[in-house]
Amino acid sequence: MPTGVAMRDARDQLFDAAERVLLRDGPSALTSRAVTTEAGCAKGVLHRHFTDFDAFLAELVRDRIGRLDDQAAALRDRAGAGTLADNLADALTALFGSVAVAIVGLVTSRDDLRARLRRTTPTGIPLVTEATAMIASYLTAERELGRITADADVDTLAPTLIGAVHMLFADRKGTPPETEAVRRTVTTVIAAVV
Template sequence: MPTGVALQDVRRQLFDAAERVLLRAGANALTSRAVTEEAGVAKGVLHRHFADFDDFLVELVQRRIAGFEAWGATMRANAGTGDVAENVADAFTGILDPVGLGLIRLIIARDELRVRLRGERDHGIPYLAEATEMIAAYLTAEREWCRLPEETDARMLALTLVGTAHLIVSEGRPVDPGALRTIIGIGP
């Protein structure tokens, strides 16, 4: 590897390669060797920048979570506009895209990764738990705008929506805003 390459560029190259491996071959194929081969770097490069492969995977997942948490902040800021169900369905398009589904499979399959990602939290599947928090915060904001019934339990509704959307998308179908509207209880 040439000298003078910025650390962030190498890390991004490795993360991008991991996403390509996930998309092409699935969670079971995601190994340090597969990532470094896809990135076109020596295997030692990954271990120079991360303590171990699980450390790399933790950061890969956390980068995705940070991205949709930023999206959630935008959703909350825009609460009161657009269609609630369309807004939620749009969020699921990003959260539960093929890379997101691959990461969820990886988290479920790798105990050590799941433990590291959970941190102090003793429940929930990391990534899906953060998605639930994001959707719950958005639904709370919409309830404050009186676009959801006052008695809406935003957290329970978010759990229902995330679980339902995950099952639908895992079957290869898109999330239907009409179905979300029915679950949310804001229309036919």
Template sequence: MPTGVALRDARAQLFAAAERVLMLDGAGGLTSRAVTDQAGVAKGVLHRHFSDFDGFLAELVRDRIALLEQEGSRLEERVGEADVVSNLAGALSHILTPTALGLIALISSRDGLRIRLRETTPRGVPIFTEAAAMLSSYLAAERRIGRLAPRADTDMLAFTLVGTGHLLFAGELGALPDAGAVEDVVASIVVGAEPSPHG
């Protein structure tokens, strides 16, 4: 595949195949053979574009993180609109997808993958770290315009939202939690950071 376009197409095809395997067979079933079989390509295609399987998986996770950054941009556009709880609940639903949860399980189970990801996410758990940073940035913007209390700790709120959200979404065994349940959880976390009605 001599052109850049073909390389992008191959990467996208392999990433999509890896995500399908992850959803069908879990982190334990995600092997290079399973990915290439699912993609319908020769095994050599994966190794032609990536140094090894952990290198491929690291790029898959980074690709997912790039999608999170797009979600962060959409969330920033909602600053001052609707209400903070519904904005955060919507963002969590876009962050904690079954694919993202599967990738977190994969990161937890593969030492080589975690080592590779330390190059771009030196602290914390990749995906969760970037998601928390995204939520913290949004919360800080809402705090600046007075929709959160001046002393609200946006970093702590963001970490709590991601951690609690993970427990909620992972506990659904592949099904998405009810939207109302997500909003209730978010509201219970954010309530202490809301501005006082008496100023």
């Protein structure tokens, strides 16, 4: 993009470009030059909106965490409808079928980024921590409706589900797991409390 031409929604365009680079080439390829080239703008555009590249990456992760709010609300709204296994499998597939797996790799591979994110997410892995809370909230709603046992430990079930399904999606370059594999994993994890 030529100098002096205003970029509409520069922040969102830069975030979307970063996601494309991250998904296509992985965390090690994510540089300010790669992002601005992908976005079709001068490198200075990124630095006009963010103090440095790690500040940009931290805001990217926070933005993607913020998107979980809508997913969490939609999942809670499904409490009492459909099957638990289907609701959880659909939510976890949507979560890990997106850029989430790549963002987890990004966060774990960059010490400075993790340090910045600790200011707002002091424990756990950012994005995974919020996704775990989303699943725990849904399981709590289902427990209140009596669809899982009253003694179900949702604070253990939620991270167990996140971890088990994350492992199915962890091969960023491989074929995503089939829907049935995700449902089978979810069904196994929740079997004792249904």
